[in-house]
Amino acid sequence: MSTKPVALILGAGPRVGSAVANKLASSGYAVAVASRKGTDSRSKEGFFAVKIDLSQPTSVKTAFDAVKTEFGAPPSLVVYNAATFTAPPVEGSILSIPAERVASDLNVNTVSPFAAAQQAVEGWATLPKDAAKVFIYTGNVQNTKIVPVPLTVTLGVGKSAASYWLGMADNTYSAQNYRFFYADERNVDGSIKGMALDGDAHAEFYAQLATGAKDVPWHATFVKGQGYTKFPMPASK
Template structure:
């Protein structure tokens, strides 16, 4: 059975870079997004699939499509995110309830995606293949609340807790990571993120091929190295 990866939230930055490195290493790659560039992505050798990460039904349907076309994925990258600016700066309760709910749903989508993924992980098709589920994270769940980022904050908090739970429950044979780019001092990376696509791709590739479950809260710097001296119990 061929190696299969499904990237949910496959945009032109991290998603594209991760998809490329996986394809270069023999993976058949499904690129999931709300508005897939079907012709372009197909020509480049990818399998485009429509998915809305805020909808569990859409996630389930997308996995069904990937399973039917490529087979069950042994690698899932959850790169989806939603940021809605506050209508009134520094006033989190000015955020429309619908926006808050849809942003939270993107975090909850991690559960729906992992639930679909584990069926393939356990199917025996990928008995000897690496099995990994990686969420593109950030430091919002681990720092003091930043009101301006309320919509993004809540989804990352939910995602981080889910990844920690899954990494604890399935550590014997499946890898779960919440992978976050940080500054060399371990803080929010500020201007590093726009130039970090290739770094994310290389770090994710290394995590996918790790033989044992490492620290689920994986923090790395722009040079691709794990944050020095950092370990989370």
């Protein structure tokens, strides 16, 4: 059984996922990373690399079970970093996207993280009362603003839907000191980072959120070098 707290990162990409994994390991966590490329064995970095297909929400429980078996304890920290989108086959026409692709993308962006949160809460109930219990979802500005980029419409649908249940979960589980964060890196002016996301900035901020960060709300917008930064909501038209 691991004497360290366990962290599970779902969607362990080369930028944010890798940076967060390395930061958490250096902060004293036993780290598991889950992706399609997982081998269900230790990686060269010493992480437990779990194989998972997040387009299939039923695979989430299998991954959590594997992590618990490997470390002897469930993860106290869960980071959901997976994301996907389907480009419209007819340029500029979002309604040309096949409904089955919308459903598949929604699985990755919304349903599988919901399933992961269910598994997290089930495991947290077995951990010491004083242990920090945190779920972090890598979001973007699309939960508060319609970004006029048809290419990423299914991503925006998923981010927006996920932010709703994350906010509700953070509210309803607060009495048990469980935290749920929608983490959203922004430029200094509050605009979307897009493909310019900074892995190291996420790693630093996520390490802060991992402690429970009582001074940070569930909608955790942040700026590199500044940490949590509150931005005004877009005006309604």
